[in-house]
Amino acid sequence: MNFNSIEYLIFIPALFLCLYLAGERFRWLVLLGASCYFYLTLKHLYLLVALVGVAAVSYACGIAMDKCRFARGKSALFWGGVTANLSVLIGMKYLPFLERNLNLLLGEFSPRLSVPEGRLLVSIGVSYFVFQAVSYLIDIYLEIERPERHFGYFALYLAFFPKLLQGPIERAGDLLPQLKSSAGFNQESFRAGLLQFGWGLFKKAVVADRLALYVDTVYGDLHAYSGLTLLVATYLYALQLYYDFSGYTDMALGTARMLNVRLTQNFNAPYLSRSIAEFWRRWHISFSRWILDYIFKPLQMQLRDRRNFGTALALLVTFLVSGIWHGASWCFVIWGALHGIYLAASVFYKPLQKKIYKRLGLEKSRVQQVWQTVVTFHLVCFAWIFFRAASVPDALYVVRHLFDGASGVTELLTAHGSTDLAIVAFSLPVIWLVHLARERFAAGRDFFAAPALLRWGVYLGLAAGILFFNMDSNAGFIYFNF
Amino acid sequence: MSAALKTVYALIMLFAVFVVIGGKFPAFGRMFVAPEPVTYALGDQYRMCELDRFREEIQVVESAPNPPLDETEIITLGDSFFNSALGSEFFANELSKKIGLKVHNMHTSEFFEPQSYPLSYLEKIGYKEGRKRIVVLESVERSVLERAGKYNTLGVSTSNKLDALAFKVLKNSDVEYFFKHNLIVEPLGRRLKNFRFERLGIVDKSIGAYSTDPEMLFYQRDIQFSRTKKTEAMLDLTADSIATLSVTLKKRYDIDLVYMAIPDKYSVYRALVPKAEEYDRFIPRLCAKLSQRGVKNLDVYSLYSRYNKPGMPPIYYSSDTHYTALGKSILADATAELIKGLGATAGPTDRQAASDSGMRR
Numbered sequence: 001m002n003f004n005s006i007e008y009l010i011f012i013p014a015l016f017l018c019l020y021l022a023g024e025r026f027r028w029l030v031l032l033g034a035s036c037y038f039y040l041t042l043k044h045l046y047l048l049v050a051l052v053g054v055a056a057v058s059y060a061c062g063i064a065m066d067k068c069r070f071a072r073g074k075s076a077l078f079w080g081g082v083t084a085n086l087s088v089l090i091g092m093k094y095l096p097f098l099e100r101n102l103n104l105l106l107g108e109f110s111p112r113l114s115v116p117e118g119r120l121l122v123s124i125g126v127s128y129f130v131f132q133a134v135s136y137l138i139d140i141y142l143e144i145e146r147p148e149r150h151f152g153y154f155a156l157y158l159a160f161f162p163k164l165l166q167g168p169i170e171r172a173g174d175l176l177p178q179l180k181s182s183a184g185f186n187q188e189s190f191r192a193g194l195l196q197f198g199w200g201l202f203k204k205a206v207v208a209d210r211l212a213l214y215v216d217t218v219y220g221d222l223h224a225y226s227g228l229t230l231l232v233a234t235y236l237y238a239l240q241l242y243y244d245f246s247g248y249t250d251m252a253l254g255t256a257r258m259l260n261v262r263l264t265q266n267f268n269a270p271y272l273s274r275s276i277a278e279f280w281r282r283w284h285i286s287f288s289r290w291i292l293d294y295i296f297k298p299l300q301m302q303l304r305d306r307r308n309f310g311t312a313l314a315l316l317v318t319f320l321v322s323g324i325w326h327g328a329s330w331c332f333v334i335w336g337a338l339h340g341i342y343l344a345a346s347v348f349y350k351p352l353q354k355k356i357y358k359r360l361g362l363e364k365s366r367v368q369q370v371w372q373t374v375v376t377f378h379l380v381c382f383a384w385i386f387f388r389a390a391s392v393p394d395a396l397y398v399v400r401h402l403f404d405g406a407s408g409v410t411e412l413l414t415a416h417g418s419t420d421l422a423i424v425a426f427s428l429p430v431i432w433l434v435h436l437a438r439e440r441f442a443a444g445r446d447f448f449a450a451p452a453l454l455r456w457g458v459y460l461g462l463a464a465g466i467l468f469f470n471m472d473s474n475a476g477f478i479y480f481n482f
Numbered sequence: 483m484s485a486a487l488k489t490v491y492a493l494i495m496l497f498a499v500f501v502v503i504g505g506k507f508p509a510f511g512r513m514f515v516a517p518e519p520v521t522y523a524l525g526d527q528y529r530m531c532e533l534d535r536f537r538e539e540i541q542v543v544e545s546a547p548n549p550p551l552d553e554t555e556i557i558t559l560g561d562s563f564f565n566s567a568l569g570s571e572f573f574a575n576e577l578s579k580k581i582g583l584k585v586h587n588m589h590t591s592e593f594f595e596p597q598s599y600p601l602s603y604l605e606k607i608g609y610k611e612g613r614k615r616i617v618v619l620e621s622v623e624r625s626v627l628e629r630a631g632k633y634n635t636l637g638v639s640t641s642n643k644l645d646a647l648a649f650k651v652l653k654n655s656d657v658e659y660f661f662k663h664n665l666i667v668e669p670l671g672r673r674l675k676n677f678r679f680e681r682l683g684i685v686d687k688s689i690g691a692y693s694t695d696p697e698m699l700f701y702q703r704d705i706q707f708s709r710t711k712k713t714e715a716m717l718d719l720t721a722d723s724i725a726t727l728s729v730t731l732k733k734r735y736d737i738d739l740v741y742m743a744i745p746d747k748y749s750v751y752r753a754l755v756p757k758a759e760e761y762d763r764f765i766p767r768l769c770a771k772l773s774q775r776g777v778k779n780l781d782v783y784s785l786y787s788r789y790n791k792p793g794m795p796p797i798y799y800s801s802d803t804h805y806t807a808l809g810k811s812i813l814a815d816a817t818a819e820l821i822k823g824l825g826a827t828a829g830p831t832d833r834q835a836a837s838d839s840g841m842r843r
Contacts, residue, residue: 006658013498016491041652187483209687221711415757419683468678472686 001041003197003251004205011038012255016185019259024184028152031160031179031259038161044122050088051129055155057084058133062140062147062154078141082134089130092123097328125165127325129158131290136172138294145173153180162255166248168264168286178261186260191448193257198462199434200250201470203243207427209471211240213416215388222394227405229412230398237388238381239428242271245284269435271380274372276342279380287325291318312344319343326387331395335386342379423469504664505657514664523568525801527699531686532672533679536697536801545571549578554586555613556821557737559600560620562804563744565589569799569807576810577618580818599632600739601730609735616738616821617731622803623746623765623783624707630720633727693754698800700755704746712764721771728777740820741772742780744805744813747798750786778820785816 001007015034022030039048061081068074090098099115106113136157139145148154157176163169218225218233225233249266256263270283280288296318303310316337323336354363362368382399389395413421448455504511522539545567551557558564558574564587570576574587588603600619621629662671678684685692690702728739743765752758765783772779786797789812797809805813 001654006661007654010498010501010657010661013495014502017495017499020495037652041654043652187487217709220706221709224711417683467674468682469684472688 001038003248003255004201007041012258019185027184028156028179032152032156035156035159035161035164039125039159039164042122042124046121047123047125050092050126051159052155054085054088054130054133055151055158057081058136058158059148059151059154061137063149065137065140066147074141078137081137085130085133085137089123089126092121092126094324094328128167128169129164131169131287131325132158132172135169135290135294139172148172148176150180160256160261162252162259162261163263166245166252167284168249168252168266169290170264170286174264175261183260188448189260190258193254193259195254195447195459195462196257197251197254198466200247200252200254202427202462202466203247203250203431205247205470206465207424207431208240208244208247210420210424210427211236211243213420214412215240217412217415219388219390219394222389222397225408225412226401227403227407229408231402232409232412234381234385234388234398234402238271238377238384241384241387242267243431271377272373273376274369275376276339276346276379279376280339280343287322291322291325295321308347312347315343315347316340330392331386331389334392334395335383338383338386342383427465427469501661501664502657505654505660508656511656511660511664514666515660516663516665516668525699525799526803527689527701528801530688531679531699532675533685534672534676535679535694536692536699538799538801540568540799540802543567543569543571545575548572548574548587548589549584551586551588554584555615556581556583556585557588557615557617558585558620559588559603559617561622561625563622564620566804566810568802568804570810573620573810573814576814577817577821580814581821599629600727601634601734604735611735614736614738616740616824618740618742618817618821619727620742620744623743623749624703626743626764626768627712627716627720630723633723634730691748691755691758693751696754696796696800698747698751698754698798700748700751701746701803704748704803707746708748708752708762709759712762712767717764717768717771721768721775721777724772725775725777738778738824740778740780740817740824742782742813742817743768745783745786747803749783750790750797778824780813780816780820782813782816785812 001011011034015030018030018034019027036048039051058081061077061084065074065077065081068077103114106115136145140147148157153176156179157170157172160170160175160179215233215237218229219237222230246267253263253265264286266285266287268282268285270279273279273282296314299314299317300311303314306313317340319336319340320333321336322339323332323334326332326335357363357368362371385398386392386395389398447458504514519539521542523542525536525538525540528536528538556577558577560573564573566572572587574585578585588607600617661667675686688702689699690705691700692698724739724741728741731737731739745765748755748758749761749765752761761783763783766781769779769781769784786809789797789808795808796806797812798805
């Protein structure tokens with residue numbers, strides 16, 4: 001069930017009715033049931049089986065670790081739990097990829113050598129709940145958190161439907177207390193959530209899906225295009241991906257807020273970042289925090305004797321894992337490696353960079369800020385080529401032909417008529433203005449204290465924007481694939 | 483919270499329940515949905531966009547019963563083109579009239595369209611080799627590459643039983659349909675769509691292009707397929723796969739294959755769309771490769787091109803993906819000619835007799 005589907009528009013009020021009828025005592029049960037139903041609507045029963053399996057193993061290991069008095073036993077339980085959870089992820093998402101590549105390797109030695117290739121399973125949401133389960137086990141093992149004793153609440157922590165398919169990746173310490181609190185319906189939360197949901201829907205249905213028209217035209221038939229057209233399509237993809245994913249996140253956060261639960265903010269104007277490190281503090285924030293806390297920091301500690309080399313190596317490994325997490329394909333591995341290389345290089349380059357800016361007299365100047373933002377954006381866009389292309393040869397084709405002339409851009413931009421182009425051109429500054437307004441006025445409560453005329457103007461404008469300009473596409477979200 | 487707001491919330495929740503019940507219990511739902519036309523159908527592309535300007539009432543013809551397989555030596559197998567009764571009877575019935583022989587249409591209404599994959603389908607129905615037969619296999623142009631890739635894999639149509647069960651239980655298309663078409667939402671939705679079209683030029687995304695003189699809607703997937711580059715290597719692979727299917731059908735079931743790809747409406751009428759790219763001649767190129775491999779086939783694109791002249795009646799409906807009665811009739815004539823050329827005659831024939839009469843390649 002997509003957030004931008006009619007099914008979902010029916011599901012939410014029906015859920016509120018069930019919550020109202022069930023009362024506070026059974027709130028967790030209704031939310032858990034709704035989450036399971038939500039997951040089942042993907043029509044792959046094994047996904048729910050995997051979710052229940054991961055929940056059961058993590059719950060049991062968490063409690064057993066807490067009770068265990070021996071360090072070795074605790075360690076064994078911890079590693080057992082982590083291995084079991086990661087096995088689910090690897091089995092569902094990576095096994096066919098590993099088998100395919102192993103067969104390629106074995107084929108080099110003898111054509112007779114091969115391993116049977118398994119069926120590629122749909123794994124929507126698996127990498128998110130597995131990462132949450134792993135973070136839960138680590139937090140229990142390090143005694144940062146106490147284990148949850150109520151299986152229902154723990155299962156709900158993993159399965160809570162607004163963040164089940166595409167995150168944010170929540171920590172038990174942040175989410176579980178909210179799910180357990182008896183705070184029921186709250187009018188202020190509800191309307192703030194509804195507004196955020198509407199805003200996310202606008203970004204997805206009006207902007208991202210419209211940008212997809214142009215991006216898919218080029219990336220669907222790459223070899224028919226070259227030069228500036230490829231460059232423009234790549235820029236548009238950067239915008240499409242951002243509005244698609246941040247639109248989804250707004251809808252997820254909005255839904256949760258309607259239910260009086262606050263999830264982690266996942267985006268903060270990432271394309272305004274002045275370095276790749278800053279980009280990762282603003283893009284998919286919950287995921288960045290996860291890999292920073294659970295992969296980078298322990299690795300850096302292990303390699304601390306090697307000083308900068310150790311840090312660079314830890315960054316490289318962390319972002320390789322990040323690439324692999326996004327999908328079982330060499331394109332994602334290269335995408336992750338590129339970000340790893342950017343960050344590792346910056347460890348060495350940063351002192352030199354400071355000196356250069358100082359010598360040029362640009363330190364902390366507006367020019368420096370703009371330059372750094374432009375460079376960072378282009379580095380990110382370059383990596384997106386590998387993220388979007390269907391295969392490594394396709395991505396390399398784009399890279400090789402990025403600067404082969406300027407023909408075809410006008411045809412691309414006018415291929416879908418002037419209305420779509422005008423809507424995109426009008427929407428982007430609107431989104432930008434809303435971002436500025438949210439930053440300046442801290443949105444939320446301030447907005448709801450604004451005069452009724454302004455508030456209703458925004459509500460009606462948003463509703464009209466969605467009704468009149470949406471793409472009618474009910475298209476899935478890009479990050480579902482990860 | 484004010485009483486008015488509470489009332490609004492209560493009404494929204496009740497409406498959601500009403501939609502779920504209306505969708506899941508058709509007997510209840512039908513009371514709140516505008517009745518479906520009985521004597522005519524509305525085009526599938528019109529249903530996608532609901533633009534009044536393109537609305538046309540298409541006659542649905544009741545087809546004569548499908549003759550049992552045992553009584554026939556000609557079988558048709560294909561997608562919605564072979565199972566459309568718009569304007570005239572099913573293609574099998576039309577072919578039967580032209581050729582003077584009974585023609586059995588292999589069809590199932592199952593979602594996974596097994597009828598598009600002959601080997602899987604024949605295995606599924608437990609077909610045994612007996613009488614020599616001819617199978618006329620059809621695929622719409624946009625699905626040719628995808629389907630050909632699966633022709634020689636058995637079981638493509640069968641899905642995991644548990645998943646199929648989950649699909650049946652959890653499918654919410656009925657609820658979605660009821661939401662869109664109930665007496666409250668449907669008029670508002672249609673007005674909104676028409677307003678968006680008339681004032682802003684926005685049409686549903688599933689409609690990739692349209693023309694207003696004459697009125698004609700084009701399916702987005704057709705346009706997408708048309709713009710996808712089809713290399714010679716891709717066509718070779720496709721032709722190889724169809725040729726392998728042909729050999730397997732002969733060996734395993736003593737069935738001769740006649741293959742045809744029906745052009746997308748966009749392929750035939752693209753000249754109506756401003757700035758439309760030139761046709762890449764996908765069907766004629768594929769047919770040439772099939773002939774090289776000895777597979778009997780019909781180049782329906784070239785056939786239809788002869789009838790696509792100014793002043794001639796249309797071969798496709800303006801608001802539907804499928805051919806008109808004229809398009810079906812032209813195809814049935816050409817198929818009948820081809821089959822007659824293969825030597826199909828009334829009455830039973832055994833393998834030897836068929837072989838003697840030149841039915842084998």
